[in-house]
Amino acid sequence: MAVDGSRLAITLEDGARWRRTMHVIVPADVVSEERNKAAQALAGRLKLPGFRKGRIPASVVEQRFGQALNSEALEKLIGEAYKAALTRESINPISEGSVEEMNYEPGQDLAFAISFDVSPELEFSRLGGFVAERPASTIPDGEMEKVLERLREQSGSWTEVTEGAPVVGDLVEVEVQPMEGDEPSGESQPYQFILGQGDAIPDVEAAIQTLEPGGEGRFTVRFPDDFPNEERRGEEEDLTVRLKTRRTMELPELSDEFAKSMGDFESLTDLEAKVTEDLGKEAENRAESAVRSQLLDFVLEANPFDVPDSMVARYLDSVLDDAKGLGDERLEELRDSLKPEAERSVKRILIIDRIAEVQGLTASEDEIDERVESLAERSKTSPAEVYARLQKSGQIESLEREITEEKVFEFLKEQSEITDATG
Secondary structure, X not given: OOOOHHHOEEEEEEOHHHEEEEEEEEOHHHHHHXXXXXXXXXXXXXXXXXXXOOOOOHHHHHHHHHHHHHHHHHHHHHHHHHHHHHHHHOOOEOOOOEEEEEEOOOOOOEEXXXXXXXXXXXXXXXXXXXXXXXXXXOOOOOHHHHHHHHHHHHHOEEEEEOOOOOOOOOEEEEEEEEEEOOEEOOOOEEEEEEOOOOOOOHHHHHHHOOOOOOOEEEEEEEOOOOOOOHHHOOOEXXXXXXXXXXXXXEOOOOOHHHHHHOOOOOOHHHXXXXXXXXXXXXXXXXXXXXHHHXXXXXXXXXXXXXXXXXXXXXXXXXXXXXXXXXXXXXXXXXXXXHHHHHHHHHHHHHHHHHHHHHHOOOOOHHHHHHHHHHHHHHHOOOHHHHHHHHHHOOOHHHHHHHHHHHHHHHHHHHHOEEEEOOO
16 A cells, blocks of 8 residues: 555644644545455455355445454555655654544545654754863772772682671571461572672671571561562561571782782782773773763753653663563653653763764764774784674774764864863
8 A cells, every 4th residue: 555645635733842743634535545445455355155255245345344444444544644744744753653633434534643753953052162170180099999909809719617607798608488486488598699788688687697607597577668579668577597608708918919910910019000090091081071061061051952752761761671670660760760861861962963963073984993993903903803893792883973972072172161170
């Protein structure tokens, strides 16, 4: 089925947040023609007692399937007329069309209205003349010590301890069994986790810390008010907890030997210098990120615009993709709480894309090749291997966007004043 768009009467209504409603009228003769085609196609497929296949009279088809024919023909016709109308008006929706109303009487024109979102058309009145402050690129006190401690933990080993109650940071293996009176009310379940990392509710962790390896106890625990399962919040339960094993982390000493085990370092001093260098780069990146964020905020404030709800919804879908197991109610709460920031993020993406388009700042193939060569040099491999790896993992587009964003922010910084924070 294909509808001639030139025969349609089309009017377009602008709504809020880039919502559009298209009103379409399909002439009665077009409706009749398409309905007859649907009836003929159905008659050719039908098998009815007393009739040869493909020879069923139209009157019989109408009598038995008239209502179904109307629904099927109108549904298909609305879809085809909508596509034809979009083509004629050169409109590219960014959301599924939603039929808002439909009016049809046999022998009359078909009229329907369908709503959808379109991409925002951004025009900037001001992109510069702002003053952004770059924060100091300082390394927080004690940060290097924290990094070295994490490196020690990554290289540490678990050692079983047969005496003494476990403490925060110990790896414990336990069995937990629900009780009712003096009898078990459920099966014993094994668990293994590190105390203090929130893998068990606080009352269970506190109970474990009263036991020694091989010991067990009876405890009444209360589920906290922020427990993921809302039905169990504030509920109390009797448990038998058995501590099977306790392990403590044995950490290597900070020494030259430890530094050598971490890579191409001759001494602990070399390792500390590298950690300091990396922390300095991270601080510089945070400062640069702060400048970029300010510039985008300035542009958005000077050029306010709305974004379609469908764009925000898709952004939230991507952000919450890993949270689907939380349940519909909790997921909806998260969507509501994250919606303002999601809308802001979508606006920032649109600003960057529009500036790149208008100013011709989209990454070129040569720039992508240069970045690939740089990555290859750092990883001591060939550009072809790096490109193949990026292409296989779907990261070429990410690399292209990274370069584009760098060019956009360099452009924005040239249009404004960047000052360094003092004190």
